[in-house]
Amino acid sequence: VAVEVVVGFLGCGVVGSAALRLLRDHRADIERRSGCRFEVSRILVRDAHRSRDVPVSPELFTTESRDVLAGQDVAVVVELMGGIEPARTLVLEAFRAGKHVVTANKELLANHGRELFEEAEANGVNLSFEAAVAGGIPLIHPLTRALAGERLTRVLGIVNGTTNYVLSRMTDDGMSFGEALAEAERLGFAERDPSDDIEGFDAAAKCAILATVAFDTPVVAGDVYREGISRVSAEDVEFADRLGYVVKLLAVAELEEGDLAVRVHPAMIPRHHPLASVRDSYNAVFVEGPKVGQLMFYGRGAGGDPTATAVVGDLVEVGRSLKDGRTGVMLASRFSEERRIRAMEAMESQYYLLLDVIDRPGVLAQIAGAFGQNKVSIKSVWQEGFGDDALLVMITHRANEGALQQTARDLRALEPVLEVRSVMRVEGAE
């Protein structure tokens, strides 16, 4: 016999509506698979009288959070309001009232993760957040549970659909950044103010959450080095293609000598790397560990329906534990590794550089000298054009970020170097 689990909703936007439809449309399947019958009690909204395309009785809507949080029968609170406040206060209240919480709130997790984990653990309740990163892609559970026996070393993610769409149009159709962004806006893949996506803020928040679960260390969005894609040129994309690479906005979290390096920036990745074939608005997260080798999880990173499947998956997980009389979790004690966040200058990567140079005898030796002085080793050099119009394309071996930045400064000071047109990291190759 199915156990009844009463669920309260905080928020009823795109994801909330999709989750409510999913709970209704797939009711029988969900009950058979989970052993639980999910009943929605109250739904907190801003305007209780607005008409909504949601299959629930209108009197469930309320503008009073206590209607959701004070309900004795409510076992699980689904938080889909987004943003930090009032979501944070309400989630903490839910914990203190002994409610489990399922959330899709990326900002909240990426800024107040530690506080939430501790409060959930102190109250013996669950905090589930599969939907907060990469929408419909099962990621949090695989990383925290299926891979609980592994020590991951690196996570590389394409976690922002807008920027991946823009870069795909630049790569596949030869568009400029501006053209590609205009198309993304026209097709609804970009917000009216796209800077949260384009400048990498969205990806940085997701990077913080991924780093937290992959390395058991509470990481906040502010810890993540961040560079957006607005300076990626059609030229960079074309040279990447000629060299066998594809340009992607990557979220990187990796262990370096026990420290944690976390960063979001455009990067070239080899064409045969599994992430290279992640096109359009799709997301994917690639992880590596010494035992499991390489894994990749691919799918829709946003959208009401995909994200709603993650919310319902979390509800099913919580519901099953309620059914089985399970108590408590251990989020805070799990995410208790104390790792230092490595300064960007101390990180390592390979680099691509595009230099506008005067082509005359001795110039290459001068340029190579600037690399050598900084102990940056050149992997390949390629000259395009001649005379005053010469471009030099260079790929380095893995090098220290600080040394590379010093090399770029030294190059700019060289008389035959007219311009350092681009510097981009190369990931997933060496």
Add this chain to the structure above:
Amino acid sequence: VAVEVVVGFLGCGVVGSAALRLLRDHRADIERRSGCRFEVSRILVRDAHRSRDVPVSPELFTTESRDVLAGQDVAVVVELMGGIEPARTLVLEAFRAGKHVVTANKELLANHGRELFEEAEANGVNLSFEAAVAGGIPLIHPLTRALAGERLTRVLGIVNGTTNYVLSRMTDDGMSFGEALAEAERLGFAERDPSDDIEGFDAAAKCAILATVAFDTPVVAGDVYREGISRVSAEDVEFADRLGYVVKLLAVAELEEGDLAVRVHPAMIPRHHPLASVRDSYNAVFVEGPKVGQLMFYGRGAGGDPTATAVVGDLVEVGRSLKDGRTGVMLASRFSEERRIRAMEAMESQYYLLLDVIDRPGVLAQIAGAFGQNKVSIKSVWQEGFGDDALLVMITHRANEGALQQTARDLRALEPVLEVRSVMRVEGAE
């Protein structure tokens, strides 16, 4: 405080040794993440005196299964013997003794799944089998739990590393099937008798398990239509490339009008399909559903260490539920959908055909007529060569398998058709 969970092993081969090493080497991490301390009691082996590279005391080895199964303290039995008997009998005994079971045994699941699910449920214990399909790739849990709110429509898998390695060498290096297989054998990617892999038996067993978990219907290996890759020619691979496709051995499970179609065969998939970039001995499983869209899970499908991470992940999952006082599962009642297995003739796909024809006026009309009579619609035709040496390459729209086979028979009877050189399904395009 960590809860002690006593684990008995049945079998200590490559995966078992790797799992024991993982439990020792990552002991502290596993304890922090799971709240459990896993203690290995006894290990059933054929020869208790053989020396093994395993970090456990030699007196743990035993040749008596009752030492593992009758231990009052043993809470979880890890079955890594492989094959059906005696594994089946021992797993059933473990259930009856109230032990949870974690297994990597593909044959057992693919042939006796229903019996195992029922016996586990009757005894209120868990049966976990993440390691039975696609080694280190978290798949069973995401499909059954994270996607519990979704109704999947299709699963396409590259689930056999040997055949994917062979086809990768044919595609990327232009080798013949024989050359590629010889290289796979030399590098240890193929068994001495490779027919289980090459003829698709291994993939068919995995297909049955994937279909079971994706569609809640107990499917056995014998239900799965099966065709291996030994007849895939260098010519097929080359034409696929020219047409924008890649040849892969696919495990397909999909719903067609409420029936379940399950099959393993070589297929052409579009070059931009996420599965197309799964190279060498890697595995990947691609799933589709109306809500979640497209998802793909990629990684190492075999090998001691990757598979051991899945075994330990399952142990952690079981351990956490023990810690939380959880009881019972519901495997049998979950996998209780009664779906008919669709006969191969009733299935639908797109097809590629390679015909050796005499090139003279009116021949194409005759050939097109044979397709039209069988209601198979041609999507594209391409002629290679002239006169007596002409080859005709054709791709159809989605058509009925029976109708396509009849078309092939009709074509063979046409006088200007010298030979139907290849017929191959095309998946993931329309």
